Amino acid sequence: MKHGGNIYQFAQQVGCKPEEVLDFSANINPEQALDPASLLPIPFGPYADPEYTLLKQALKARYPHPDGVEIEVFNGASAAIFALLRRLQPRDLVLYAPLYVEYAKIAGQLGCTLHTIDRFADLHAEVPENSTIIFVNPSTPDGRLYAMQALLEQWRQKNCTVLVDESFLDFCSADSVADYIAEYDRLYVIKSLSKFYGCAGIRIGFILAAAEAIDALKRFEPAWKLSTFDMAYMRQALANRPYIEQTRRQTAKRRKLLRQALEDAGLFETIYPGQANFLLTQLKNDDDGYLLQERLAPSRLLIRVCDNFSGLNKSHVRFAVKDEQAIAQLAHALKAIPHNVL
Known part of the structure; x- marks a missing residue:
C-alpha cells in the first residue's frame, strides 16, 4: 500500500469485508469524540453559512490564537x-525529510x-x-x-515563509507555534x-495565519467548501473537552503496548521513539516491508510501508x-513470522 487507509483495496485482495481489516496503516484515533447518532437535527435544505461562522468560533475556543x-x-x-x-507560489521550497513524497x-x-x-x-x-x-511537528x-523556537528564529533570520503542519500535535501535551504568528506574519500553522x-x-483542516494573509488566501477560495453535516459534527466534537486528555492518556498507554509488541517480535532493527499516535520501525537486515505485509495479510492486518517518504525505503x-485488542492481534501475528523469511 503506497498510502495508508485504503482498507477497501486491501479487503478485496485478502477476501474480507473492509470493516474486518485491522488497519495499522492510517494514523486515525480508534476512539471517536462523538457518536454521529447523537447529532442534533441538521437543516440540510438551505445553503451552509459560507463564512463558517459557528465552526470558526468553535475552533477558536478549542485553539485560542492572538489578536491579529x-x-x-x-x-x-x-x-x-x-x-x-498555490497562493504563495514559492521560488525555493525547503522540505525537512523524511516527509511525504507528495510535497x-x-x-x-x-x-x-x-x-x-535530512x-x-x-x-x-x-x-x-x-x-x-x-515542517511537520510532530513529524x-x-x-x-521538536522544540521549535530555535528553528523559527533561524528561518526568521533568513526571511523565510514558514508552514508548520501540526496535524498530530493534539496527541501531545505541547504548545502550538501559533502564538508566534503575532510576531512573524510569514508564519502559517496548518492542522487536520x-x-x-x-x-x-x-x-x-484549517490554517492559522496573520489576518491579512488569510484575507489574501480567501480571495482564491470557493464558497461552501464544507458540508453542513461536516461542520455540525466537528462543532460538537470540538466541544467534548474531556475527550482531549482522555485521548492523550490512552494514546500514551497504547503506544507503550505497541512498542512492546514490536520489540517482542524480534523483526526490527530500530523502533523510533515517537510522541504521536504511531511508531516508525526499520526491519533488520534491510528486509522488505512488503514481504512483511504479505505475511500479515492472512490475519487481515494492514500496515504502512514507508518507501514513498523522502529519505526512507521499503525496510521502514x-x-x-x-x-x-488490535495490538494484541498484531503481536500474535508478528510472533508467528520466522525471522528468516522476509
Whole structure:
C-alpha cells in the first residue's frame, strides 16, 4: 500500500469485508469524540453559512490564537496545503525529510526549486534566503516532537515563509507555534482534525495565519467548501473537552503496548521513539516491508510501508496506535513470522 487507509483495496485482495481489516496503516484515533447518532437535527435544505461562522468560533475556543491572527477552513489539511502553496507560489521550497513524497510533487507542479534537508542528520542546516519552509511537528512518519523556537528564529533570520503542519500535535501535551504568528506574519500553522478526533470521513483542516494573509488566501477560495453535516459534527466534537486528555492518556498507554509488541517480535532493527499516535520501525537486515505485509495479510492486518517518504525505503514500516485488542492481534501475528523469511 503506497498510502495508508485504503482498507477497501486491501479487503478485496485478502477476501474480507473492509470493516474486518485491522488497519495499522492510517494514523486515525480508534476512539471517536462523538457518536454521529447523537447529532442534533441538521437543516440540510438551505445553503451552509459560507463564512463558517459557528465552526470558526468553535475552533477558536478549542485553539485560542492572538489578536491579529485569523483562521480559514478547508476540506482537509491536504487541501489547505495545496491552496496555500498555490497562493504563495514559492521560488525555493525547503522540505525537512523524511516527509511525504507528495510535497516534492507539488514543488514540481509549481515549478519551484526543491531543497531537501535530512532532519535526522542535519536539522539546523542552512536554508536559502526568502525560501518557503515546510515542517511537520510532530513529524511523520516517525512522530518526533521538536522544540521549535530555535528553528523559527533561524528561518526568521533568513526571511523565510514558514508552514508548520501540526496535524498530530493534539496527541501531545505541547504548545502550538501559533502564538508566534503575532510576531512573524510569514508564519502559517496548518492542522487536520480528522486524525485526533477519529473521523477520517469528516474532511476538515484549517490554517492559522496573520489576518491579512488569510484575507489574501480567501480571495482564491470557493464558497461552501464544507458540508453542513461536516461542520455540525466537528462543532460538537470540538466541544467534548474531556475527550482531549482522555485521548492523550490512552494514546500514551497504547503506544507503550505497541512498542512492546514490536520489540517482542524480534523483526526490527530500530523502533523510533515517537510522541504521536504511531511508531516508525526499520526491519533488520534491510528486509522488505512488503514481504512483511504479505505475511500479515492472512490475519487481515494492514500496515504502512514507508518507501514513498523522502529519505526512507521499503525496510521502514509504520504502525498506527490502535486499541488493546488490535495490538494484541498484531503481536500474535508478528510472533508467528520466522525471522528468516522476509
